[in-house]
Amino acid sequence: MQLVLEKRAERSATIALVSPLIAIGLTLVTMSILFAILGKNPLSALGVYFIDPLIDGYSLQEIAVKATPLVMIAIGLSLCYLANAWNIGAEGQFLIGAVAGSWLAVKTQGTDAGHWVLPAMLLLGALAGALYALIPAICKVRFGASEILTSLMLVYVADLLLDYLVRGPWRDPKGFNFPTTAEFDPVATVPVLIEGGRLHLGAIIALAVVAAGAVLLGRTINGFEIRVVGAAPRAARFGGFNATRLILLTFAISGALAGLAGIVEVAGPVGHLQPGISPGYGFTAIIVAFLGRLNPIGILVAALFLALTFIGGEQAQIAMKIPLDVTKVFQGILLFYVLACDSLILYRFRLIAASSKVQSGAH
Amino acid sequence: MSDPMPAALHTAAAPLFQAAGLTKRYGTFLANDRIDIDIWPEQIHALLGENGAGKSTLVKTIYGLIQPTEGEMRWRGRPMVLAGPSEARAHGIGMVFQHFSLFDNLTVAENVALGLDGKESFRDISARLEQVSKTYGLPLDPRREVWQLSVGERQRIEIVRALMQNPGFLILDEPTAVLTPQEADQLFTVLNRLKAEGRAILYISHKLEEVKRLCDTATILRGGRKVATCNPKAETAASLARMMVGGEIKQVRAAADRRITVPRLIVNDLCLTPDDPHGVWLEHIGFELRGGEILGIAGVAGNGQDELFAALSGERLSKEPGTIVIDGHAAGHLSITQRRKLGAAFVPEERLGHATAPRMRLSENALLTGHATGNMVRRGFVNTAAMLKTVDRTTETFDVRKAKRDPEAASLSGGNLQKFVVGREILREPVVLVVNQPTWGVDAGAAAVIRQALLDLAASGAAVLVTSQDLDELAEITDRIAVMFHGRLSAPLKTVEASRERLGLLMGGSSIDSTEAPHAARA
Known part of the structure; x- marks a missing residue:
């Protein structure tokens, strides 16, 4: 018997839906083995990871809070990836958005500035993220520099800039030398949806982004342009679509969404600017985008699932002393399986009977 | 060479290869339905059929690329199961594909070495390559890089590569589609020689006259089934075509009262340097095309036809607006979308990946060129x-056959996709249509539909520019023919006055300048 990968005549719609589930299943099996090696009971570890957060009200809200930036960033990234533009630096754009928006919060601190502050901060965050994302995009179209490398490297630039600002010029004078700005004023804070809860306006913005993404990709000529440039560049040029313009556009949109997510996170759940505002949202969003099949609705579901791994990881650390880094291992394995299972959309496995070997003297 | 033999007489005692009840099922679709075929040594066996008749599936099965659902293959009387092409090659089955699989930046010898299974050293391969190419009169320089070679030479690489495996049975998929008449004649000499050496050849072609001239036996497929095995020399081209199509093929007819109107497409002294380092420079190209008229551009592939298409379509822009005038508007600097808005339409040579996005649906591919107008x-x-309505109208008007209402472009057969691609543009009612190789690799039935559509479009007042390597096609539908050679275009000749010899000379590069002078004087 021999196992071969055979090309399908058409892409399989069924597998396109099922493939993420297969990937999750395989990831769970692999994780169980990993837990067993760590000397933990795999079943109870998986229970702490994936069941416990779902039966606790506080954790459920926290999942939505964590999913909010993931959704916003991943929708933007999906546009890039569909257009064959590889923005890996969403983490940097997230941080720059947070920094730019925080600038206004810091400047207006203690003044009696009105309710225009928060909208202006969100706008600044989105704008800064877009401009920051345009750096690798312009380097790509102008000089042919690989956007994968340049966008990734700019993450560290953004990270260190934030670090400098909160340790230097923007440090809270009453903050006992901790590297953080002062708590933002109420007019510079994203309001919570339920009094006393953690769920904030950002969740609504994220849902709006999902809806906008779905309309853009499914219903507009620009969405079609994005898809066709990525799927068949030569046909896209024949159709009259300009790939260069599209690289700039998708990078700008995804940068804006990442920047917006950054400032929403800082002005929302965190409440001030400090290092470590992101547990790697910009990178996890890459997994979210692919797990969600680069489809807005899929991304929403995938973001909730990956938010669950963050919360589960924290609880597993507390309850079972499983290192927090296992969450990152989990996410990495998941991305691996997602990409592997995706090949089943265009290919299928087939078993063929052992071939009668060529007999000598046959010719 | 060898005497032509009646099909009933075989010198060998038994067939070299046999297929019995070979069936290939995709879901509910039968691509091959219980096909029997006997291949005898010392015979050239034609495989005929329309696109979608199952020819490709059958030869891919024989070459081990596809596993049959049912049925049996026998090699020298013994059952044979092939897990892949390397096993087919090990038995002695060779194949030359219609689309070449060559690396442009590698040399001839490197390309051949990559395609061989054995552990031979590169030096031995080069030596053997030279020897095989000499023996069979297929001249090739092993050290030349593929991008420097003409299409005919590239095909020689594929044939030599197949011959270096010393196959007892050689399959050729539409080998003459890319050749000039002279090159085709050379190929037939080689094939007759291979036959005389006792090899069996399975020859896929759409050119029925060619099959009558060359082949000893013909198997005809239709709708996945074998409809006949016959001696093509005893048939007429019309009777073969009837068996393929299952009915009469419509002859294309030009409208009797076509009116030649105003100039719709004017090209003035167009010069362009290529993007691609391997591309062709366009030099001083000029012509005028009027409404109601069909102008043909003949020439061997790779002489600047693709570059001219890109310049006309606007995929390459020209700095001088006046070099291209579409329906009275200077358009050299306009994008393809703006040119479409002026009423121009374009059909490139490559169906998949250029004219269409292969993995997108037909409706999306209708949108691809129709988004700016309509x-x-x-x-x-x-x-x-x-x-969807555009898809339905195209399907109806041009008889596009497909499995469902809105499938992916890649799932259509070549002929049906080409009908869709041409029909999509014609339904936009363009005033100028530029079409490159309209019936490349397309069966007789689909080709007739497409040619008739081009004639009808011209009759409705549009100007049509057809680039083709098929001289018969150009003779059938054009009013005038110009020839492209090394990036230059000859002055157009009236089609009725353009003999094959005269065109052949122009295609070879002689006397382009001498024909230009008298025309300039006339104009």
């Missing part, structure tokens, strides 16, 4: 109903 986009939003 009603498929309103205020930035796409109108799915209008897209």
Whole structure:
């Protein structure tokens, strides 16, 4: 018997839906083995990871809070990836958005500035993220520099800039030398949806982004342009679509969404600017985008699932002393399986009977 | 060479290869339905059929690329199961594909070495390559890089590569589609020689006259089934075509009262340097094409036809607006979308990947060229109903056969996709249509539909520019023919006055300048 990968005549719609589930299943099996090696009971570890957060009200809200930036960033990234533009630096754009928006919060601190502050901060965050994302995009179209490398490297630039600002010029004078700005004023804070809860306006913005993404990709000529440039560049040029313009556009949109997510996170759940505002949202969003099949609705579901791994990881650390880094291992394995299972959309496995070997003297 | 033999007489005692009840099923679709075929040594066996008749599936099965659902293959009387092409090659089955699989930046010898299974050293391969190419009169320089070679030479690489495996049974998929008449004659000499050496050849072609001239036996497929095995020399081209199509093929007819009107497409002294380092420079190209007229551009592939198409379509822009005039508007600097808005339409040579996005649906591919004109986009939003309607209208008007209403472009057969690609443009009612190789690799039935559509479009007042390597096609539908050679275009000849010899000379590069002078004087 021999196992071969055979090309399908058409892409399989069924597998396109099922493939993420297969990937999750395989990831769970692999994780169980990993837990067993760590000397933990795999079943109870998986229970702490994936069941416990779902039966606790506080954790459920926290999942939505964590999913909010993931959704916003991943929708933007999906546009890039569909257009064959590889923005890996969403983490940097997230941080720059947070920094730019925080600038206004810091400047207006203690003044009696009105309710225009928060909208202006969100706008600044989105704008800064877009401009920051345009750096690798312009380097790509102008000089042919690989956007994968340049966008990734700019993450560290953004990270260190934030670090400098909160340790230097923007440090809270009453903050006992901790590297953080002062708590933002109420007019510079994203309001919570339920009094006393953690769920904030950002969740609504994220849902709006999902809806906008779905309309853009499914219903507009620009969405079609994005898809066709990525799927068949030569046909896209024949159709009259300009790939260069599209690289700039998708990078700008995804940068804006990442920047917006950054400032929403800082002005929302965190409440001030400090290092470590992101547990790697910009990178996890890459997994979210692919797990969600680069489809807005899929991304929403995938973001909730990956938010669950963050919360589960924290609880597993507390309850079972499983290192927090296992969450990152989990996410990495998941991305691996997602990409592997995706090949089943265009290919299928087939078993063929052992071939009668060529007999000598046959010719 | 060898005497032509009647099909009933075989010198060998038994067939070299046999297929019995070979069936290939995809879901509910039968690509091959219980096909029997006997291949005898010392015979050239034609495989005929329309696109989608199952020819490709059958030869891919024989070459081990596809596993049959049912049925049996026998090699020298013994059952044979092939897990892949390397096993087919090990038995002695060789194949030359219609689309070459060569690396442009590698040399001839490197390309051949990559395609061989054995552990031979590169030096031995080069030596053997030279020897095989000499023996069979297929001249090739092993050290030349493929991008420097003509299409005919590239095909020689594929044939030599197959011959270096010393196959007892050689399959050729439409080998003459890319050759000039002279090159085709050379190929037939080689094939007759291979036959005389006792090899069996399975020859896929759409050119029925060619099959009558060359082949000893013909198997005809239709709708996945074998409809006949016959001696093509005893048949007429018309009777073969009838068996392929299952009915009469419509002859194309030019409208009797076509009116030649105003100039719709004017090209003035167009010069362009290529993007691609391997491309062709366009030099001082000029012609005038009027409404109601069909101008043909003949020439061997790779002489600047693709570059001219890119310049006309606007995929390459020209700095001088006046070099290209579409329906009275200077358009050299306009994008392809703006040119479409002026009423121009374009059909490139490559169906998959250029004319269409292969993994997108037909409706999306209708949108690809129709988004700037017509009603498929309103205020930035796409109108799915209008897209589907375009697909339905194209399907109906041009007889596009497909498994469902809106499949992916890649799932259509070549002929049906070409009908869709041409039909999609014609339904936009263009005033100028530029079409490159309209019937390349397309069966007789689909080709007739497409040619008739081009004639009808011209009759309705549009100007049509057809680039083709098929001289018969150009003779059938054009009013005038110009020849492209090394990036230059000859002055157009009236089709009725353009003999094959005269065109052949122009295609070879002689006397382009001498024909230009008298024309300039006339104009």
